[in-house]
Amino acid sequence: GKFIMTASSDTTILIWTPKGEVLASINTNQMNNAYAMVSPCGRFVASCGFTPDVKVWEVCFSKNGEFREVARAFELKGHTAGVHSFAFSNDSRRMATVSKDGTWKFWDTDVEYKKQQDPYLLLTGKCEVTEPCRIALSPDARVVAVSSGTDIVVYNTRRGEEEERFLGVHGQCITDLAFDINSRYLVSCGDRAIRVFHNTAGHRAVVEEMETMLKKTANKATRERLEQQISSAHKALAAIYGKKH
Template sequence: MLDAMLPVILLLILLYVGYTLVYKTDEPKKERKIHEDTQEVKEKHVEKPKKHVAKRKNPVETTAPKKQIQAEHPLLVHVLKGHTSAITACAFSPNGRFIATASTDRTVRLTLRESLKSKNPTFKTINLPYDYATACSFSSDGKTLGVVTADGCKVSLYSKFKTKPECITTFPVEHNVLSLLLNDIGEEWMTTLTIGKDDNTEIKCWNTSGHLLQTVNVNQIQNYHGVQSLDNRFIAVAAYTPEVKIFEIQRAKDGSFSKLNKAMGLQGHTSGVTDIAFDGSDFKPVNHIVTSSKDGSIRVWDINVRYKLQEDPKCIKQFQAPSGYYSTVDITPDGKWIAMTQGSALYFLKVATMQICCEIQNAQDDDITRIQFDATGIEIFVQGTTSRIIKVYHLPIE
């Protein structure tokens, strides 16, 4: 019986040993596999520390916006710089050599025009200690510069611009001056005219020694601007009332001053006249005068009339502003172009058609207070209310 069961027992023992060997060998592998799987699961659920990366800044936020530079107008030919405070007056010399600028920085600068194209223009400086100039003007020969000071109410005349400007005379004028005019027939018979400011509507005539020759009251409530014709013949005043009074300087046979006499009046505007200008030059007789008014109109007048026979000047051209009115005006010596301003804008009007042919917005830093063509009528300066610079533009010749 035992012998019959022995093979079976041996078979069972072999199976058990085989099973044991296989199971014991596999078990570490399975445990290692389970351990690795468990560790992998743990690693997936544990967040890795984030690497610190500097955030890229937005260039729009961190970079200052570039300043937009406005392109200068193609007609701009010169910009006169150098004053450290507001410019109060400016004038072209009739001989074309200089531009005079006066400022509240207590200086008057005489800039040589032929040097304006260089990087460092040539200029002469007149210092005014404890005072500043409110008006300046050249004589018609361009050899003398007249300056009016604010606090002292004095007129000073300067000459010798080639070397160092020299003061040849100074005298008090006893009133606040709006406009200064130098009417000269040779150096000996020069007459200085001061036109009262605001409600002082007097015109005073002086010789170069400071002797008062005559006083004429315009009687127009308030003066806005006074000008003279470049042929030394007429004086005109723009004022609060619609009428423009034109005076003539009469002289004796030897050229000395005789009398300032009213020659004619311009009637037709319905409101105050803001500015006036004569055409003509020292070699071209004056024929016309242009006026701008608060009624919005620009008018061209023929003043080549027999005023001594009581003939009245005639309005021959008229232009109406689309809105508002023009504060300053000037006309070229040949009478073909008119320049006028409204705010900081400069306009060029062709007299033949009385149409605006060119418009320059922002021709100055702020509201324009004075414009003036040079003796050739090719260039015009533009003065602002508080600007420290003078801009010079070229006529838009077609």
């Protein structure tokens, strides 16, 4: 809660104190600001627009909490057309982007940007793009959701595979998309309604990770703990789908 960010439709981003004083002004040089946000960790602000990239800045404060500067952190480059939107994981170590070029991308942003290290592209997936288009990344970075028009498609981030497809979710175009802080639910809004979905893809990703760990461990106590967790996760999925377990 150290600062507030606002973005106008031109190329201006302003950083404010909670009391309404302007700390800094950023020119994004993206011809327009299509989307902008503050990272969940509170360290970064980012924007995308007409250009095929996402620009990220660090808002720097001293140890005693005084504002120092807004410094360039890194850029996500690789799309061939303007970026519609982007999202951070909860710790800002991963990001996801969706572009007019018909692809979504998953990035490793856990880099030493102060030493000019660039983010790593982990995955590229194809998707339908109908404006308005939004992307959401689960806080644990296991799942990506892309909204296009009134539809939502959910993908895993291990292989980029489609997991779920929800058609005609709203009577009007979806205007925003987000996961809850615990990665249990996906929420969308568009018309006068808010829709909430179980993040079943996230549950399946957790099961897959635990099954992989189970194959690699020889420790009896660890195996028993993993087997119990896998069983509980399967029961949770069965309950969501209304199946007996």
